[in-house]
Amino acid sequence: MFKAKIVVIGPSESGKTAIANFLGDQTDQLQSEYSATAGVRILEFESTVSSGNREIDVEVEMWDCGGSEEYEGCWPAIASNTDGVIIVYNPFEPSDKDQLQNWFSYFVTGQGLREECCTLFAHCKKKEATRNISPPIKNIPFCITNLDGDPGIVRDQFRKLLQKVASKISESREKEELSIIN
Structure with missing residues (x-):
């Protein structure tokens, strides 16, 4: 079993x-009222993804991080040993789009993650018109989300991300095993 x-x-x-x-x-x-996450909240669960012709069980450690700037000092600990990143933003909030490159630069580029191990969710809390939303960061898997709608x-999209992450972890393990053998 992989841990991600x-x-x-x-x-x-x-x-x-x-x-x-x-x-x-x-x-x-699930709550309808907003309650800010203080720092980080960690959820653990298992998921199964397909990789080639086999099923892989993945133990997921999902870090739900508070978005307030006051937690920026915690970013090094949060980013440490990260295998994948989900960036969530409100596409109807102009200030959210302005912050995306900062999040991406620190948690993806700055940690040496492959772009494929990141996904961007334009999260619509209500059934808003979503046809004209375009990806604000190029080359990153992107989707428009709405938990009430679809x-x-x-x-x-999460399964696709987890497949890429599991593939990356598998490659790393194989390289490590080969280096031990040689």
Whole structure:
């Protein structure tokens, strides 16, 4: 079984906790009222993904990170040993788009992660018009999410991310095993 650390990051009030709860099957914690995450909240769950012709069990450690700037001092600890990143933002909040490059630069580029081990969720909290939303960061898997409208998209995109992360972890293990043998 692989163990994968996935961080869920983005601006405050963008929907990170709702998405983390949904992906971690924490349905008893879904809330309609906003409650800011203080620092970080870690959810642990198992997921199975396909890789080639086999199924891989992945133990997911999902870090739901508070989006307030006051937690920026915690970023080094949060980013340490990260395998994948989900960046969540509200596409109807102009200040959210302005912050995305900062989150991406620190948690993906700055940690040496492959772009494929990151996904960007334009999270719409209500059934808003979403046809004209375009990806603000190029070359990153992107999807428009709405847990009330079509939650399956969130789960499908997460599985795609987890497949890429599991593949990366598998490659790293194989390289490590080969270096020990040689």
